[in-house]
Amino acid sequence: MPPIGIWIIIQLMISKMAGESFNQPKFSSLPTWNPNATYFAAGNISGNAIYNIFITTDNTIYIPLLDCCSRLPNSIFVTSNNDIYVSIGGSPYSIDAWTLNATSSISSMPVDGPCFSLFVDIEDNLYCSLNTLHKVVTSSIIGSTNSTTIIAGTGNAGSSSDMLDGPRGIFIDRNLSLYVADCNNNRIQLFYFGQSNGITIVNSTEVIRLTPLNCPSGITLDADGYLYITDRYNNRVVASGPNELLYKKHSSIMTDVTSRVRLCFIRHAQSEANLISHTICGQNNSCLLSPLGHEQAILLGKRLKYQNAKFDYFLCSTAIRAKQTADIVLKIMNIDTSKLITTAALLEQSQGNWEGLNRQSCYTEDIREQMDKLHIEFSAPNGESLRMVQKRAIDFLEPYIDQAKKQSIEENREISIIIFTHGNLIRAVLQYYLQSNTKYTWLIKQENTSISEILLDQFGTSLVKVNDSGHLVFLIPESIEKS
Structure with a gap:
């Protein structure tokens, strides 16, 4: 496949943060954040829209840039060996892989829609959340097979435990458990490995700072297992932690501050x-x-x-x-x-x-x-x-x-x-x-x-x-x- 000239990935270096695991920083027991954000990329650098960013363990930031053209990159994942996976949102849909120092990409996984979010787990399986098709699919990036498997959702919109409605952000932990930001159901779903029925760990009626979730769109876990959610229509990021736990803990990996x-x-x-x-x-x-x-x-x-x-x-x-x-x-x-x-x-x-x-x-x-x-x-x-x-x-x-x-x-x-x-x-x-x-x-x-x-x-x-x-x-x- 020839180089795709209609998109760019900008790499920006930021100052060193504490981080012990892959893309999962370890914070102090009582972290605080500055209420005022600092720009690290402005519109004249990053193009018309940004749907996704990716930060590696050495704090390199990757940004897929959406511009004016038909084959738009709207999600990205970078592996520990610096292979870059990009979801192309325009027809024909695809997930393209760029190996280190490559000048062109190869098709990595066939998809029938745009991937809102990508993820590669510790066993080299590639995941794609198909927002418009209400499912999450996976495929191994090892070997020549290009077959995909549905691991969450049925392909039809719904709110039952085996269904999703507009899934967006995804995260896969070391136990291969899948976390899904289920946007239109206003909930976070957890699918244990091999299970087609999810567990709701944050639901649409759970009040967080006086307001329930309204289209959760991104999700990640830090090194201690605490959850961070981008809450799209509430224009905020919410997080679990020792002071303000927003969801019931399903794993004792997340521990209380004063218990032993x-x-x-x-x-x-x-x-x-x-x-x-x-x-x-x-x-x-x-x-x-x-x-x-x-x-x-x-x-x-x-x-x-x-x-x-x-x-x-x-x-x-x-x-x-x-x-x-x-x-x-x-x-x-x-x-x-x-x-x-x-x-x-x-x-x-x-x-x-x-x-x-x-x-x-x-x-x-x-x-x-x-x-x-x-x-x-x-x-x-x-x-x-x-x-x-x-x-x-x-x-x-x-x-x-x-x-x-x-x-x-x-x-x-x-x-x-x-x-x-x-x-x-x-x-x-x-x-x-x-x-x-x-x-x-x-x-x-x-x-x-x-x-x-x-x-x-x-x-x-x-x-x-x-x-x-x-x-x-x-x-x-x-x-x-x-x-």
């Missing part, structure tokens, strides 16, 4: 199934601890007692091996085991038809390729994906975390929750709170009775420790003990 909540995850002690390494265990809820597992749990209990560890909530999987581990630990710590709250929401990942089978027979070359491609979205036949495990665990934990935050503020102290559960569930939950790349989730090592901790406080989410099994160095092998 520690989550302590314990993987169960060695089970009888763990002794058969070539067999896929899965949930296997009736599996008992091995003799070594009993010793491991005793050492964990002694360690926590010696450290004078204090916990306010005690949560546990309903699997026998997890319950046995918890009972042993709590008894050594002189804690009433009746305080233990058991739930199926903390069970291990179901491996479906593969449970009890030989690993090698299940993990064929084709299956391994699927696992490498899908990461935590992969599931065994009739089993669960790690994403599904993550969702049921988080849905269960969130009310306890919210309650712990309130208690922390009221009592002015740190609140601790100990959770006896399973390796894959711990990996999934850590990925969620740390917002790490999903392809690395399987690399999080989890030994039997290991301790993994995260802290939720005014600074966000901190990883305190992971796979800490230092107490196991005191195990005396049976052969040595007998001699």
Whole structure:
């Protein structure tokens, strides 16, 4: 495709701001803004109209310029390797990609309308909000495929949870959750990965500074997970924050200023199934601890007692091996085991038809390729994906975390929750709170009775420790003990 001469991208450099993540600045706990704006681009520089700007982590500003001609660039996204994606708003519609130092573009994704907003997620998927067609579509920018998939909306205007009406700004976080500024419905919709029904996190009746939203058109999250919305017909930008939270928090990544909540995850002690390494265990809820597992749990209990560890909530999987581990630990710590709250929401990942089978027979070359491609979205036949495990665990934990935050503020102290559960569930939950790349989730090592901790406080989410099994160095092998 020849160079498009009817549009320009102006790059302007501004002074260095605090920013730790891609296009997501990290502000102080109580940020304030000057009520008077400063011009950084005037009309004689930027053309007749500006619908979109993009700021990279090094604070380069990209502006697609609308002028007089038919093929108008109306949205833009710049990747971390400086590839530029531009939506051409005039017919024929297209999304053009400009690689670094290129003098011409290539068509990147077929679209049947103008994209009001573009986004490229951490797994190199390109997203387009089709404002006039009431949907959001996506396509991978890796490989030669140009097929698109609808991930939000139906293509018809509507206000039900699976529909959109004039979607505008979009944002995709590290968990691949999609946030949509649903203009004509005057709401912000959140679509969890793989879900076609959205959750309304700011609705049309919610009053913000005496005024509800009126055509939200842009949306972004900062490094701490707070939301910023451009509210078109109210001529303002509104934001969530520690002082003025404008929407209900659906994730404990967003923490209160004065609360401190520690989550302590314990993987169960060695089970009888763990002794058969070539067999896929899965949930296997009736599996008992091995003799070594009993010793491991005793050492964990002694360690926590010696450290004078204090916990306010005690949560546990309903699997026998997890319950046995918890009972042993709590008894050594002189804690009433009746305080233990058991739930199926903390069970291990179901491996479906593969449970009890030989690993090698299940993990064929084709299956391994699927696992490498899908990461935590992969599931065994009739089993669960790690994403599904993550969702049921988080849905269960969130009310306890919210309650712990309130208690922390009221009592002015740190609140601790100990959770006896399973390796894959711990990996999934850590990925969620740390917002790490999903392809690395399987690399999080989890030994039997290991301790993994995260802290939720005014600074966000901190990883305190992971796979800490230092107490196991005191195990005396049976052969040595007998001699």
